[in-house]
Amino acid sequence: MLSETLKILNKEGIKLDKRKGQNYLIDNKVLSQIIQSAELSINDTVLEIGAGIGTLTIPLAKNAGKVIAIEQDKRIAAILIKRLDKLNISNVDVIVGDATKLDFPKFNKVVSNLPYKISSPITFKILEKKFDSAILMYQLEFAERMIAKSGDSNYSRLSVMMHFYAEVEMLFNVSKDVFFPKPKISSAVIKLTPKNKVEFNELFLKVTRALFQHKRKKVRNALMDSFHEINDLDKNERKIIISKLDQNIMDKRVIMIEPDSILKLSKELEKLLKEYYN
Incomplete structure (x- = not known):
């Protein structure tokens, strides 16, 4: 996957910017684990945030009825569209824009390797919507705060809010070595299942x-x-x-x-x- 990713980026003259959270997954095993965890079917409409060049988008499209792929970088989105056309994949709607500001089309599942700098606002934006489940990759530290209980050293405001919004399950850790460019810290994949939200002011x-x-x-x-x-x-x-x-x-x-x-x-x-x- 690394050689394919580099080939695509070099051909298009793209240099990834880690400051924008452009760390692309380059490990087929982790990719397969994410897809399997999502339990997709032809009836699912999947929201993907930070689609990049389609590393996750393409297998999502092969397993779901429809994929809504959001990518903020116009140049990267153009590569994704070109790849989808070349593979004759027609069930992906690519939306170019800032996911924190866009109105999401209807979806029932979310599967994303989230840009880490928008993890918190995007998570709570998603949780305001009605959906079945979400498989999301976060920085490990953020994921640990999501699942923390009272008394844990990672217990935080985020832990409290997640308690009321969703069932949170840590699925597996992800090494920093499976990304290009390599981030400084490890990641984790989380499953979110929405709860009936408690009303608070x-x-x-x-x-x-x-x-x-x-x-x-x-x-x-x-x-x-x-x-x-x-x-x-x-x-x-x-x-x-x-x-x-x-x-x-x-x-x-x-x-x-x-x-x-x-x-x-x-x-x-x-x-x-x-x-x-x-």
Whole structure:
């Protein structure tokens, strides 16, 4: 795969830019694992983000009913279209543009080697849509934060949000040696299965952000230190509000509290703030 990738890029005079996340998979075994994990059929419409020269797009097209391939780089997209035409592959719609800004056509599965710099915004954009499952490649560190549970060193805001949005399964790790150009860190393939989303408001997001700025501190102290993320109350007013919250939660360290407890905390806080201003 490396020789084929280099041949295509050299022929078109393309130099890949790692800063844009242009690290292409060059290992057939990993490619096959991704395709098998997606469990594709003729009934599936697959969304692929960061299609590149079609390393993943082409086998997706051979296994699914339709593929929507998004590629931001116009020159790379032109190569992809040329390759698809040469192979007489007609079930791929190539969209040239920034996936973070585009309106996605309808799809029921996502399979992508994501450009790592947009991992977070793209993941949450996808999770706002209705779909069956997603097989996505991330930087290993990001993937570990996605699956982390309370008490884990990688537990983070991302972990909390993923708890409410999807079932997250780490499928397998991917060595940095199977990409060209070689990235500095390893990757992992994750399976996402959407949950029935819990409704929460902006305050929950603010509380979560405030807490994880100090995840090693007790909840009480983390809220005191970052209450400006939630509201502009002064120090004494903060103390009064925080003293009325569930003290069992307040006494725990942020890293130890479950996502459901954070949601409960945000609802309590919302009620107290309403009472304070009325």
